[in-house]
Amino acid sequence: xxxAQENKEHKVHVLFQKxxxxxxxDANQPVAQQDLHSCLEAAxxxxxxxxxxPWRFIVCHKENNQEAWVKLLAxxxxxxxxxAQFAPVLLMVCAHQVFEHNGRDNNWAEYDAGAASISLxxxxxxxxxxxxxxxxxxxEAVCDSFAIPKDFKPMAAMxxxxxxxxxxxxKDFQSIEVSxxxxxxxxxxxxxxxxxxxxxx
Numbered sequence: 001x002x003x004a005q006e007n008k009e010h011k012v013h014v015l016f017q018k019x020x021x022x023x024x025x026d027a028n029q030p031v032a033q034q035d036l037h038s039c040l041e042a043a044x045x046x047x048x049x050x051x052x053x054p055w056r057f058i059v060c061h062k063e064n065n066q067e068a069w070v071k072l073l074a075x076x077x078x079x080x081x082x083x084a085q086f087a088p089v090l091l092m093v094c095a096h097q098v099f100e101h102n103g104r105d106n107n108w109a110e111y112d113a114g115a116a117s118i119s120l121x122x123x124x125x126x127x128x129x130x131x132x133x134x135x136x137x138x139x140e141a142v143c144d145s146f147a148i149p150k151d152f153k154p155m156a157a158m159x160x161x162x163x164x165x166x167x168x169x170x171k172d173f174q175s176i177e178v179s180x181x182x183x184x185x186x187x188x189x190x191x192x193x194x195x196x197x198x199x200x201x
Contacts, residue, residue, distance in 0.1 A: 042123030077136030
């Protein structure tokens with residue numbers, strides 16, 4: 001889907017307009033370490049239940065650690081590998097499913113890891129970078145390849161870099177890449193005081 005939003009209903013900050021998930025990455029434009037650190041810093045300041053910060057990011061920067069980058073790429077679903085191979089940075093987002101302060105199950109860890117992830121994505125957008133999060137990966141292979149402890153759950157892979165040429169993608173992906181983004185109407189998603197569709201709030 002392209003950056004273009006087809007059915008906007010209300011004005012939002014430009015970061016939310018510009019953030020999208022392209023598949024075309026520029027393999028020849030590396031991500032500066034300072035910019036990568038800025039994105040991770042944004043994730044660090046995300047909100048979390050009890051301030052537990054249950055997210056962990058495995059960072060695989062091709063320029064600095066090609067071996068790790070290759071390992072993570074190999075864990076992705078084949079269709080994701082087709083385009084993610086051009087992303088200079090691959091990440092794996094994990095959620096700690098146990099509270100460190102009392103050892104109890106953290107039922108909000110996955111939610112909080114998502115908050116950290118979108119924080120990273122928005123900071124990337126502010127820096128002129130693009131991200132694409134993926135659910136298509138082999139979680140068991142990720143755990144084995146990176147020795148992830150059993151109380152952590154791999155949640156999503158993420159590609160980070162600069163937008164590339166849509167023509168490098170296969171035709172199926174090209175059509176998705178250039179189509180406008182569309183969302184369900186707010187009236188289907190936002191309920192005013194009760195669980196039922198509303199005309200707005």
